[in-house]
Amino acid sequence: MMDQATQLSDMEASSYYPAFTPDGSSFLFSSNRNGPFDLYLLRFGEKQLQQLTQNIGNVVSPDYSSDGRRIVFVNQVGDGLPAVWMVNSDGLNPHLVYAGADTIVAATWAPNGEQIAYAMSVGVPLEYEIFVMDATGKNHRQVSRDLQGIGGSIDWVA
Structure with a gap:
């Protein structure tokens, strides 16, 4: 038996990269509804939309820490x-963690909350390799090599 689908958003904007809160009560996404892409949080029970970042750049690929x-x-x-x-x-304290040598397209937390994986180009346009760093932005390590077609999002397998 199929559950009935519920539409959660209806806006004249582009919205991408949904990420559920760890408790599953809300989801975070990137949208350009007010100009550049910013982060928005939609609380399911209240059907309330909260803008978390405001004009700090073009924000994509959000992911929550496990806590x-x-x-x-x-x-x-x-x-x-x-x-x-x-x-x-x-939404407080937006700050740079790591500025890579080339284009970064995705970032995600490790399940233990101590590391972040990211996908970055290493010289071939539109081709990306996966790297891992400490949550502080230190101790970078490339974990993939010569993968074809690595694209716009990554995730950890717990």
């Missing part, structure tokens, strides 16, 4: 390269 306190994401400020950023789950 739900922080969000990692990719942000492109102006004409700069997309980089790994972090913000508190309430």
Whole structure:
């Protein structure tokens, strides 16, 4: 038997990269409803939409830490390269974690909350390799080599 689907959003904007909160009560996504892409949180029970970031660049690929306190994401400020950023789950303290040598397209938390994986180009346009770093932005390690077709999102297998 199929469950009845419920539409959660209806806006004249592009919305991408949904990520559920660790407790499953809400989901986070990136949308350009007010200009550049920012992070928005939709609370299911209240059907309330909250904008978490405001004009800090073009924000994509958000992911919650396992404790739900922080969000990692990719942000492109102006004409700069997309980089790994972090913000508190309430939208406070958005800050740069790592500015790579090339285009970064995705970031995600490790289940243990101590590392972040990201996908970055290593010289071939539109081809990306996967890297891991500490949540502090240190100790980078490339974990894939010569993969064809690695694209826009990554995730950990717990």
